[in-house]
Amino acid sequence: MKMTKFITPEIIFGNGSIDQAGDSCLRLGAKKVLIVSDPGVIEAGWADKVITTCEEAGLSFSTFFEVTTNPSDLEVQKGSQRYVENECDAVIGIGGGSVLDVAKSIAIIATNGGEIAEYEGVNQIAHPLPPLVMISTTAGSGSEVSQFSVIVDSERKKKMTIVSKSLVPDISITDPLTLMTKSSYLTASTGLDVLSHAIESYVSVAATPLTDVQAKNAMKLVSSNLRPSVASKTNEEAKLHMAMASLQAGIAFSNAILGAVHAISHAIGGRFQLAHGVINSVLLPYVMDFNLIACPKRYKEIAKAMGKDVTGLSDEEAGREAIDMVRRLSKDIEAPQTLSALGITEDDLPLIAEDAIEDACMITNPRDISTKDIIAICKQAL
Amino acid sequence: MKMTKFITPEIIFGNGSIDQAGDSCLRLGAKKVLIVSDPGVIEAGWADKVITTCEEAGLSFSTFFEVTTNPSDLEVQKGSQRYVENECDAVIGIGGGSVLDVAKSIAIIATNGGEIAEYEGVNQIAHPLPPLVMISTTAGSGSEVSQFSVIVDSERKKKMTIVSKSLVPDISITDPLTLMTKSSYLTASTGLDVLSHAIESYVSVAATPLTDVQAKNAMKLVSSNLRPSVASKTNEEAKLHMAMASLQAGIAFSNAILGAVHAISHAIGGRFQLAHGVINSVLLPYVMDFNLIACPKRYKEIAKAMGKDVTGLSDEEAGREAIDMVRRLSKDIEAPQTLSALGITEDDLPLIAEDAIEDACMITNPRDISTKDIIAICKQAL
Numbered sequence: 001m002k003m004t005k006f007i008t009p010e011i012i013f014g015n016g017s018i019d020q021a022g023d024s025c026l027r028l029g030a031k032k033v034l035i036v037s038d039p040g041v042i043e044a045g046w047a048d049k050v051i052t053t054c055e056e057a058g059l060s061f062s063t064f065f066e067v068t069t070n071p072s073d074l075e076v077q078k079g080s081q082r083y084v085e086n087e088c089d090a091v092i093g094i095g096g097g098s099v100l101d102v103a104k105s106i107a108i109i110a111t112n113g114g115e116i117a118e119y120e121g122v123n124q125i126a127h128p129l130p131p132l133v134m135i136s137t138t139a140g141s142g143s144e145v146s147q148f149s150v151i152v153d154s155e156r157k158k159k160m161t162i163v164s165k166s167l168v169p170d171i172s173i174t175d176p177l178t179l180m181t182k183s184s185y186l187t188a189s190t191g192l193d194v195l196s197h198a199i200e201s202y203v204s205v206a207a208t209p210l211t212d213v214q215a216k217n218a219m220k221l222v223s224s225n226l227r228p229s230v231a232s233k234t235n236e237e238a239k240l241h242m243a244m245a246s247l248q249a250g251i252a253f254s255n256a257i258l259g260a261v262h263a264i265s266h267a268i269g270g271r272f273q274l275a276h277g278v279i280n281s282v283l284l285p286y287v288m289d290f291n292l293i294a295c296p297k298r299y300k301e302i303a304k305a306m307g308k309d310v311t312g313l314s315d316e317e318a319g320r321e322a323i324d325m326v327r328r329l330s331k332d333i334e335a336p337q338t339l340s341a342l343g344i345t346e347d348d349l350p351l352i353a354e355d356a357i358e359d360a361c362m363i364t365n366p367r368d369i370s371t372k373d374i375i376a377i378c379k380q381a382l
Numbered sequence: 383m384k385m386t387k388f389i390t391p392e393i394i395f396g397n398g399s400i401d402q403a404g405d406s407c408l409r410l411g412a413k414k415v416l417i418v419s420d421p422g423v424i425e426a427g428w429a430d431k432v433i434t435t436c437e438e439a440g441l442s443f444s445t446f447f448e449v450t451t452n453p454s455d456l457e458v459q460k461g462s463q464r465y466v467e468n469e470c471d472a473v474i475g476i477g478g479g480s481v482l483d484v485a486k487s488i489a490i491i492a493t494n495g496g497e498i499a500e501y502e503g504v505n506q507i508a509h510p511l512p513p514l515v516m517i518s519t520t521a522g523s524g525s526e527v528s529q530f531s532v533i534v535d536s537e538r539k540k541k542m543t544i545v546s547k548s549l550v551p552d553i554s555i556t557d558p559l560t561l562m563t564k565s566s567y568l569t570a571s572t573g574l575d576v577l578s579h580a581i582e583s584y585v586s587v588a589a590t591p592l593t594d595v596q597a598k599n600a601m602k603l604v605s606s607n608l609r610p611s612v613a614s615k616t617n618e619e620a621k622l623h624m625a626m627a628s629l630q631a632g633i634a635f636s637n638a639i640l641g642a643v644h645a646i647s648h649a650i651g652g653r654f655q656l657a658h659g660v661i662n663s664v665l666l667p668y669v670m671d672f673n674l675i676a677c678p679k680r681y682k683e684i685a686k687a688m689g690k691d692v693t694g695l696s697d698e699e700a701g702r703e704a705i706d707m708v709r710r711l712s713k714d715i716e717a718p719q720t721l722s723a724l725g726i727t728e729d730d731l732p733l734i735a736e737d738a739i740e741d742a743c744m745i746t747n748p749r750d751i752s753t754k755d756i757i758a759i760c761k762q763a764l
Contacts, residue, residue: 002396003394003395003396003397003398003399003402004393004394004395004396005392005393005394005395006390006392006393006395007392007393008388008390010387010388010389010547011386011387011388011389011592012385012386012387013385013386013387013388013590013592014384014385014386015385016385017385020385165392208395209599209603209626209630210393210395210596210626210629210630212599213595213596213598213599213630214592214595216595217591217594217595221591244591244592247592248591248592248595
């Protein structure tokens with residue numbers, strides 16, 4: 001085992017924990033907070049909750065509520081201006097991955113200046129960020145614990161992956177009650193995104209025992225709780241377990257990084273207005289199929305974590321069971337099954353493959369991969 | 383599940399990671415570091431290694447190398463003077479739990495002033511500590527990741543437990559190669575200490591899924607690697623796994639706290655010059671026996687984590703198997719089996735029980751406990 005680093009934020013988890021938002025900023029020395037969110041989260045009332053806790057903590061605040069599904073450098077620019085003009089000194093993000101990624105990127109510009117594209121890649125951030133409190137409302141992205149921010153370059157139509165320890169929030173808040181306002185469609189796709197985080201980080205070449213235990217527990221939790229969570233908006237227990245799964249998968253992938261599912265998904269998300277979780281959920285079983293021969297033992301562990309009795313099965317047989325379990329789960333919760341259902345055609349694949357092969361997440365994929373392989377995987381998924 | 387908080391330092395793990403000591407301090411903005419250690423660690427050459435990395439990083443340093451087995455407030459006082467007189471601005475601890483606990487307590491006094499006894503209990507530290515880099519050389523204490531410091535009050539002859547988020551180091555370094563210079567006796571007792579951390583945090587009333595996964599993996603690793611690690615100083619693989627077990631158990635107990643083993647062990651350690659790990663290793667099976675009826679399902683999981691096939695066993699039967707496995711492990715590695723072997727007599731028990739019942743670790747023990755119960759447990763262990 002090579003030398004490894006492992007970082008997590010301070011984590012606050014549990015029903016009602018959103019009430020800690022204002023106090024958390026106060027603890028970090030903030031006086032005026034920029035609250036970042038999006039229209040869906042505002043409509044559900046969660047941004048208002050955060051505002052109330054800031055007022056109760058005696059904090060001033062400004063807001064930037066215009067985040068979209070695949071947020072671009074232009075949104076980051078606009079949000080950073082808001083931060084500077086209003087003389088803010090801390091950032092709260094309340095929402096899904098898009099919101100949190102924008103909130104983090106605003107924080108980069110706030111203390112480092114320039115344009116967000118300058119920070120693409122690994123460890124490009126020189127100056128410490130202002131205090132960051134990230135509140136996840138989706139049980140999906142993992143951005144609330146990760147050292148990642150993914151932002152679309154609006155000119156190049158490409159998702160830029162920014163990786164830095166500085167992007168790990170100071171405080172991460174996960175309130176499972178926020179999951180009760182999500183549509184079943186969003187619950188399904190973000191839930192499969194959690195599974196893709198867990199599986200990709202578990203088979204990553206940078207996996208360690210510290211990330212493995214988190215990833216395996218996340219798989220177990222998704223396997224038992226995603227169906228009931230999709231089935232009922234008010235199933236509190238299922239939401240609680242899915243929120244924990246998201247957190248654990250986030251800790252795993254933030255430290256072990258991801259693989260081809262995310263690399264291809266970033267390439268697609270840069271060019272098509274599609275939710276990240278939906279693209280991942282389509283790609284996951286196809287990429288698993290491709291990667292199986294790289295680490296069959298690990299695939300057997302995935303099957304076990306998902307609840308399969310693998311007694312008497314070879315590693316490869318158990319691995320194929322794992323892939324079947326992912327497919328069945330995806331079908332049961334009526335997630336989209338093909339890329340063509342998302343509007344992608346064979347003609348799009350060469351450009352997608354070209355972008356995907358360059359993505360930072362591809363480095364940790366367990367099987368060597370070429371643009372030809374990526375096109376082949378996507379063709380199967382069409 | 384109640385609202386929970388989870389904190390870990392930045393973790394650097396792996397063979398050779400001790401070389402990161404100087405750079406880690408530099409990253410945290412240090413200019414002059416106080417290096418804290420003890421004679422055994424110096425003799426093994428590890429403190430010199432750290433000094434070299436500080437020199438290479440261009441840092442000035444002072445040293446405080448006089449830490450003893452159950453360090454007292456007097457040592458903390460002396461170390462703090464060294465810190466202030468030499469105008470240090472960061473602390474490195476390199477050693478076992480005693481060294482790291484003293485290093486952290488010096489840091490408390492450095493920025494908060496006064497005497498260490500003023501900080502006993504939970505959350506008594508008002509001002510942020512200087513940068514802390516803690517390097518573990520024992521695969522035992524967990525202090526390198528925990529929010530604890532345990533210091534003997536030399537007047538009251540009592541261990542004071544100091545608990546605060548501020549005590550979580552900024553950077554925690556675990557280099558498994560440092561375990562190769564430990565005696566088999568120390569390897570045995572610190573290894574059983576790891577097991578006691580894992581088991582106590584797993585059955586703690588404050589356990590969460592985030593701590594459970596770490597605790598269970600630590601049990602699994604100890605169960606397969608402690609025997610070979612005691613058997614051979616140069617078994618690199620066993621040392622690596624024991625170092626990881628220590629780290630994971632440390633993350634678990636820092637966030638889920640401990641139980642009666644540690645409460646009683648602190649009481650004994652305050653009055654007798656005995657290594658913490660040795661006392662824990664004697665107490666563990668007896669306390670497990672007492673606690674079994676509080677959470678038999680969890681005990682079954684302990685047996686499973688330790689590698690037992692529990693098919694067909696009731697929770698209680700499997701739990702008793704877990705206790706037997708702990709006893710067998712302790713006997714196989716020739717750890718002391720009784721308190722009388724450590725020089726404790728029946729007459730000592732009332733005072734020990736009186737101190738133990740007040741210890742902060744007792745709050746999270748899964749079974750209600752009285753001084754009478756503590757005396758009964760210790761009598762069995764005599």
